[in-house]
Amino acid sequence: MSEWVQSVDWPSMWLSTGQTLYMTAISGVFTFFLGIALGLLLYLTAKGGLYENPIIYKLIASFVNVFRSIPFIILIILLIPFTVLILGTMIGATAALPSIIIGAAPFYARLVEIGLREVDKGVIEAAQAMGATRLQIIWKVLLPESLPSVSSGMTVALIALIGNTAMAGVVGAGGLGTIAYNEGFEANNNTITFIATIIILIIVFFIQYIGDRITRHVDKR
């Protein structure tokens, strides 16, 4: 047992965990806002929407579809010039953020759009009958009424996003993915890979648990 514990460089394991959490948190926040904005735009500009606009809808829908379809490992490589342009580097946890966000936000946007579509049309009509403006409908009806879907969708997106941080680790982002690959796989130290996996699972279960609780709390249906 002690031998097993000694074969792991714990300080760097915790450092990697911190990097993974950092990447998850920052890209999570961006994914949340970007996803809601894109999801709203998709919903509002769609046929029959409050701001129906076929051109903008097509534009956003194809953006979302394209970035949602590209395998993440390829997306990272494709986005290298973009990352270098805005951050000046392509190495490190921060450098992984643009591709993680661009990989996750369109996915989350679709989940938000689905959630918005579930909002009862009758309630929107009632708000219109009461003289609500479109902005009031968005803030007072659409967003609060779709909150359970927005929240459960975010849980799903966050977990997918953790997977992506690990993958980004392979190309030098740091975090648990890097340690599992460099020090686990390359150095043939399976214990490290195993421990990194356990930590990732703990993070995933924790997010799922918190996400479920929030979803249940906001769902008054």
Next chain:
Amino acid sequence: MRALSDVSLSIQEGEVFGIIGYSGAGKSTLIRMINLLEKPTAGTITIDGRSLTDLDERQLREERRSIGMIFQHFNLLWSRTVAENIAFPLELTKLKKKQRKERISELIRMVGLEGKAAAYPAQLSGGQKQRVGIARALANNPKVLLCDEATSALDPKTTDSILTLLKEINKTLGLTIILITHEMTVIQKICDRVAVLDGGKIVEQGTVASVFSNPRQTITQEFVGTHTGKKAPFQIDYSAAHAEETVISLSSDDQIAFQRALSHLLGNARLSVKVFGLVRGESVRTDRTIVSLQGASEIIHKAIDDLRSEGVRVEVTKKNE
């Protein structure tokens, strides 16, 4: 395709006006046109002297705040409590928080939902949900209340209580109510006047009493028939009224005086009197006894005057021809 054509209605301030028709007749389109949720391709809608069809979007929103609306499926925000749902229209008019709170508790009392302010719609029964809908619709003191099949999703007993509430509001606030329904009981219970809609056209309209006791169109007869068939203790066979008969409908607040007056009428040797039956109203006071009279017109006039002097409300629904 046209949902409605050549519909012309004039609704009086303070009355309860019912529009009845089968599904697909266009009644939902018609009521949604009153607050322009549905835009007419031609024609005008005027409320209280303001032509809604001439307003721009912002003015229309203003105007909609004085038109309340309730719905078949209530359309409440399930993410908000009862009090918060009622607060919604008050937030739109930017009412101060303190006044908002006062107004909300006033409305909750008015619709009989005391103690439910913090409940979510999911915790309420259908009738209670509609009460929230009514409170929300009344929040900004509208001039008109539109009821889009407001009781169609409720059981008969709950329907009754909601209709009673609506009638009460109509009386105490003097609020004009326009409702659409496919149920004759709803019309009979609270409406003053009724229009029958069929195939996007108004085929018959008038006071409820006159349309009821002398329906001209087949569709109206169907509505009356299905209604009386279910509710009235006697079948009223209108076809039995010959051309030379005068049909009157009688009601009274005082049942003893009413019986006495009716005995006098039946004992009138110079008239041939036939009782058709009873049309149920809101209460025994508004139950209407339909009677047909045959005889010289001055005798009929005298008999009607006598009934009136004995405290009976008489409505002549068909004169002899």
